[in-house]
Amino acid sequence: MPEPQRIPVGRKRRRPTRGGTVLSEELIVTAALELIEAPGGRALTVRRLGAALGCDPSAVYRYFANTDALLLAVADRLIGESLEGFTPGDDWTEALREFATRVHSSVLRHPRLAAVRASRFTAGPAEYQAVDTGIGILLRAGFPPADAVRHYHVFIDTVLAHAALDAEVRDLDGEQKERNGRVWSNAERSLPADSHPHLRAVLDHLPAMADSAFPDTLDLLLAQFRARLPQ
Template identity: 40%
Template sequence: MTQSGTEAAPKAKPRRGRPPSTSLNQTLILDTALAIVESEGPDALTLRRLGADLGANHTAVLRHFSGKDEILLGLAERLIQEAMDGFVPAESWRQTLESLARRVRAACLAHPQVAVLVATRVSRRGAEFHGADVVIGALREAGFADRDAARYYRSLVDTAMALSAYEAAFAALDSQSQEGDRMAWRREYLAVSPAQYPNLAAVAPFLAEADADDQFETTLALILDAVAARAITLRPAT
């Protein structure tokens, strides 16, 4: 009883488990989307599934994102944010591009299911703008005019993402499929007929040595060697 003689209203019991929809925000939604994709694959990500995991009607998600596509762009930005976190350009343009490409690869391999889903997207957000500014700055430092810097930026970024997404797609496979593909270099390729495939047979013992790290670094070096060669042609003759 209260001092006035009337009974106090019982206190409302707090909700357990899922957060109320009023607590939704973009960060929480993207965290949940990321968890769904990483645990169950890209096909599991739907607005209804997001709503269920967030403890809200799926329409509540649409107060923060215009639709699933904007959520995917948010996940793409997350990958770039992870790659750019703490990044400082190196002393030379080439070292800057090498370091950034390795960071993009590491972020994609840390979240392979997400990388496969969003590697081709343009997030059009702050982290992507930061990355673009760094790459273009490195190319301008190498001596390229603005038009060429823009062209090479597009080519370099697309190639780095394609390489990383390709590797992420392999990482997203089940362990049995991964092992089967790895063993093919040591088994089927070593067993090819020298009479039918003379060139392949000659190098077959070395194919297994070219692991994922070697492939990435070799491809990166080839691309940057080509960029450096073109940059040399721009330098004035002495």
């Protein structure tokens, strides 16, 4: 996947906007994130961004080639924030668990960017640092380079996929959430024993299916990694 187009330093605006603010990539990313997460959830546009920054919308293009490049920069910011202060310890499985939990929690805090973070490479400094950290944990655990890369790929895609799913569930309205919770609680009345014998055999455990599978998935994934670690 090609990297987002970089804007030459010479094109970047250094004089104040009409509101007295000097633009920067950091300021634009912050404003874009606020617009994305504002109540109403309207799409991010350069026109809205210009209004929020108090500048001509075209000034944004001095820093970002298009809104897609800006969106990736916002996602990269969130990656960096999710792992800020993270220092892997000696226990590699616990280090991966904390890494996963931080990323998962970050996606839930910013659900409108869940799909972008799960499906796109930002090619930004925070993502490169995150991948370096994750692969480094697996290398120090004793996995050969090819296995470390493959396992990290499985690991991060699993974490992001579950995070995106959980973010979508969290964004359901009250009625939708209530219906989800009722489905398995009411299974005894809606599942005849002759046609669904296996579900009837586990009725007491079915309500747990309304909860996130992320914790159990992470446990299973880490157990599989431990089983594959060269002795």
